[in-house]
Amino acid sequence: MKKVNFGAKRPSLSGQGTVDDWVGNKEPTKRLTIDVPVSLHKRVKSRCAMDNLVMADVIRELLEQRFPHSPEAEHGVPS
Template identity: 40%
Template structure:
């Protein structure tokens, strides 16, 4: 004889409003296709970046995209 046990689904995650707004803004600003970039960095640098992003409540991806946009601005057309 088996007993049926039901578990409730995962509780809805609390969306970070700042991250959600940044994501929406990024999507609305451009429907440009994306490319994945992979590169190695020292573990200590990764740790510093990750800790700063947690403190500032922003994703590492967003920080790196913003850095790259500033470093390599789009040429005027």
């Protein structure tokens, strides 16, 4: 039987910076659940695994690109 060794946990895109930065600037989070076709899920999961990325980090990055932060958003003004 072939033995497979797994390395350390994949690096997180949001894990850049110091531990103090991460702890000090932690914004509360909300869980977002979406349904995607199985074929899309497989493509995303496979590509993230090949690139040593975390799926959630990649999806957060895509959402940030599509919906950039704006000062108006903090005051409840629709964009």
